[in-house]
Amino acid sequence: MTRKPADAARANPARAIAFHPGDTPDGGAVSLALAELRRPVVDLAPADPVIDPAVAVFMGDCPMAFRPPAVAIAGGAPIVGAAAILAALAAAEPSKLLPRRPAERAVAEHWSAWIETDLVPPMMASIALRRLAPRHLPEAIEQARQVLKDRVARVEAALEDGPTLAGRWSVADMRLMAWLHRADWVGLGLGSRPALGAFADRAYAKPRIVLALAATKRPPVIVDHEGREGQGA
DSSP: OOOOHHHHHHHOGGGOEEEEOOSSTHHHHHHHHHHHHTOOEEEOOOOOOBOOHHHHTTSTTOOEEBOOOEEEETTOOOEESHHHHHHHHHHHSHHHHSOSSHHHHHHHHHHHHHIIIIIHHHHHHHHIIIIIOSSOOHHHHHHHHHHHHHHHHHHHHHHTTSSSSSSSOOHHHHHHHHHHTTHHHHTOOSTTOHHHHHHHHHHHTSHHHHHHHHTTOSOOEEEETTSOEEEOO
16 A cells, blocks of 8 residues: 555654755745655745845836745744755755765756856846736846846857766756746747756656656745735746
């Protein structure tokens, strides 16, 4: 008999991880990591919406707040935000989420940090500006597009050298894949980026990845700078 996640969590509460995906593609990155850990997962209350200053740089006078993903490990205090969550999970079970070789592990950690600071902000801003902003902001959209184009080119070049960013599937690849899964929201075409497209195709060929990403398929709930909440299309 297959045990449901809630039953597994009750049977072994010390291994349970409570999870809320939040409103952005980053929830998919955490879901991918949890799939690798194969630990029981239960629901967690959502985190409060926050305005990311790195995203707000692109948003002009229309900053928006989003609920980040959150987890609580074995009944501990909630950990909020994809970067913090992935780092905590990788520290707890590095053999499942990071390369074993120290040099490759350092590369994975470097890419994880770079994705957090350099790639996610223009991607999140592109989603917000294209789909959720209360009015059309063409100059802001173009600024985010140009920044994103340059940064995606760096990832494309890295993936031309191998199937993953750091030698084996790691938290860096999970973060990247979660955002590529929403490439249509971002306005990012993969057809002209063969290395990124092949990376995504390899990921989609694995059922556990497809299931993990499907678990977070939903439009984001947004809160604008005046506190008004709405539903993305």
